[in-house]
Amino acid sequence: MYKPLNITTYLNNRGSTYKQEYIHGKFTVSGSSFPAEYIPYDKVFVYKNVPFQFLLTSNGDNIELEGQSLHFPAIDVKTIHFIGASNNGDFSEKINFCYDNQQKYASTLSFTDWIAPLPRFNENEPAIRFPGIHTEVGINKHMNSNLWYQRIDFNKKTRVNKIELEDNPSMHIFSITFEY
Amino acid sequence: MQNPPRIIKDNTLSCFQLAITSLAEQQGVQIDDIWYQAGFYFEDQGDDGFLIDSRYKPIEDQILNCYFEEHEFFDVGTCMDQVDYYLKQGNSLAVTVDNYELKHSNSYHNQHHEHLIEINKRMGEKYFVTDHFFHFQGEMTHEEIVSGVSSYLEQFKSLKINLCFLKNNQVEYTTHDLIQIIQETCTIMSGEKLFNVSLRGELGVNAFSIMTNKFLQCVNGDGQDEDEIDDWYNAFKEVGNSRYNFFRLLHRYYPTIDLSFITKASQNWISLGNMLLKAQYLNTWKAMNERIIKRFERTLSQEIENIHHLRNVLNSLCNSKQ
Structure with missing residues (x-):
């Protein structure tokens, strides 16, 4: 059983843009972004049988890691699935899963650079491949990009109601789904 | 072609x-x-800025074909x-x-x-x-x-x-060469010279306190100088990349040794540089200042820790060679 986590209130970065508004991209500090046309915002996206939800709001479409905590109703999970990417480098950071403010499980979240052709980390697989990127000066079709998938398996079903993220603004989470 | x-x-x-x-x-x-050279040199050049370099010898002096x-x-x-x-x-x-x-x-x-x-x-x-x-x-x-x-x-x-x-004379890296490369890195990062030359700046851990002063002056200042921030960004990125390329060389020859401490160092430097760039582009110095300093401290701690890890790798390679 799967349950996508609604991360609407935590979105803080605009990582994708449509062709006509590429200038608004903020995935990289220089204003580059994923082409939004290839992200299914209007329906459930399924990768490896795992349903993911992508959200596009006025606050953005992804969580840029800045040491925040994500709070949600308690759930007994066995695996958590992530889709995301890093910009300007490949990064791994510690990620804590808590229940009632007590750490229940700790792991590492790793995302390869968005324009790398292959995953830098064994944990990553390309979930969505994009034929180009949007930059502050237009569309660059020479540089392909990727949103990467990672799963974190717990040793046993674990009750969690909070995820603690590290402070690394070069890492971005676009979607999270619980498997319970 | x-x-x-x-x-x-x-x-x-x-x-x-x-x-x-x-x-x-x-x-x-x-x-x-x-690109395996992963040392550290810092020179405070006063009003002219600073110099950071992770290379410690000319590329021509490396074993290359x-x-x-x-x-x-x-x-x-x-x-x-x-x-x-x-x-x-x-x-x-x-x-x-x-x-x-x-x-x-x-x-x-x-x-x-x-x-x-x-x-x-x-x-x-x-x-x-x-x-x-x-x-x-x-x-x-x-x-x-x-x-x-x-x-x-x-x-x-x-x-x-x-x-x-x-070059005409084809060469391959031997265990002896790789041990020497790790030894050189340890020596530099411990703050010691490899060659008998006079330096204006400091090496390895000995450079960290003067670099910290210079860096804090820059990020804590009222108005950050754009060119200086670019210089810090480029320098941090270069140091971060040097760590990754050092890892890459060692990992090719010793894929079973845990060298993740080197990639951690690499990521810290690059993330630090990215934070600086973000603060500069978005003009969010006040919001980012504390975060930048925290990452800076984490980066230097990892470098200090890595000397110890690297010495352990060196000892195990020397022992296995014997």
Whole structure:
């Protein structure tokens, strides 16, 4: 059983843009972004049988890691699935899963650079491949990009109601789904 | 040019390193063998800024199956004549251009940046070009190349052409060579000199306190100097990449040894640089200041810790050799 986590209130970065508004991209500090046309915002996206939800709001479409905590109703999970990417480098950071403010499980979240052709980390697989990127000066079709998938398996079903993220603004989470 | 070179899509190498790597790769040199130097040198240059360098010896002194030539020019005509001359001899080469004039770059007619592209062949009025940094391979007109070269000269004062040639004596890294490379890194990072030369700055951990003072002056100041922030960003990125390339060399020869502490160091430096860039571009210094300093401290702690880890690796390699 799967349950996508609604991360609407935590979105803080605009990582994708449509062709006509590429200038608004903020995935990289220089204003580059994923082409939004290839992200299914209007329906459930399924990768490896795992349903993911992508959200596009006025606050953005992804969580840029800045040491925040994500709070949600308690759930007994066995695996958590992530889709995301890093910009300007490949990064791994510690990620804590808590229940009632007590750490229940700790792991590492790793995302390869968005324009790398292959995953830098064994944990990553390309979930969505994009034929180009949007930059502050237009569309660059020479540089392909990727949103990467990672799963974190717990040793046993674990009750969690909070995820603690590290402070690394070069890492971005676009979607999270619980498997319970 | 027999076949076009592969486009090297690798974010741990600068545009300069990518072009040079490609030239070397065409001579049969392994990418991992070139950029392994992961030392640390810091020199406070007062009002003129600072110098950070992770290299501790000329690349020519490394064990490599090739050697590099660099030629400097002060006018576009001579530079382009030499480009054509080397291409006619069948050599691929790298030449300095300004991103501002490159249609395939992310800065076209927007920002001036120092850049290096590889030219593989001339075909009449067109050149076959590989720009690894922007994942571009294809034709550019003579006029486009001249625009990029001219703009570079105008912005950055002199032009350079880089070439790479194969050495006659083929060599491979031995365990002894690799132990020596790790030893050199440990020595430098512990703050000791490898060679008997006088230095104005400090090495390894000995450099951290003066660098911290200089860095904090910059990020805690009222108005951050854009050029200085760019310098810090470029320096941190270069140091971060050097750690990754050091890891890459060791990992190729010792895939079963846990070397994740080196990639952690690499990521810390690069993340630190990215934070600086973010604060600068978005003008969010107040919001980012504390976060930047925290990452800076974490970066230096990891470097100090790594000397210990590296010594352990060294001991185990020396023991297994015996």
